[in-house]
Amino acid sequence: MNTIDEGEMGVRNGFFTQKELDRVMAESDIGDVWERLRGARVKEKADGLSRVPCILRGHRNETDRDMVLNHRHNLFYCFHCHQGGNVIDLVKTVNGSSWVNAVYWLGAKRGNMA
Numbered sequence: 507m508n509t510i511d512e513g514e515m516g517v518r519n520g521f522f523t524q525k526e527l528d529r530v531m532a533e534s535d536i537g538d539v540w541e542r543l544r545g546a547r548v549k550e551k552a553d554g555l556s557r558v559p560c561i562l563r564g565h566r567n568e569t570d571r572d573m574v575l576n577h578r579h580n581l582f583y584c585f586h587c588h589q590g591g592n593v594i595d596l597v598k599t600v601n602g603s604s605w606v607n608a609v610y611w612l613g614a615k616r617g618n619m620a
């Protein structure tokens with residue numbers, strides 16, 4: 507997954523500033539994002555790893571806890587789908603949205619004014 511090029515494109519095209527992108531990434535916790543997407547709470551949301559049901563599109567059995575949330579590094583990985591990434595990748599994959607729209611979904615403000 508290469509999000510750096512897409513991120514640079516979003517910034518370069520004026521969708522948002524690098525500063526705004528950095529803020530959104532810093533303030534978006536992988537556990538909070540999973541909860542918002544799933545509409546359920548993350549159990550054992552400690553400073554470490556959480557095993558949760560996978561919410562990626564196409565994942566068959568939603569009751570198995572195949573997905574790991576790494577709270578320290580703000581990353582996810584599914585051992586069944588073999589997909590992983592950061593908070594933006596999770597939103598993008600679950601919602602089936604563009605990278606830029608995933609950044610907006612996480613709360614980025616538009617414009618190149620900052």
Ligand SMILES: [Zn+2]
Pocket residue numbers: 560561562565572573584585586587588
């Ligand atoms: Zn999965």
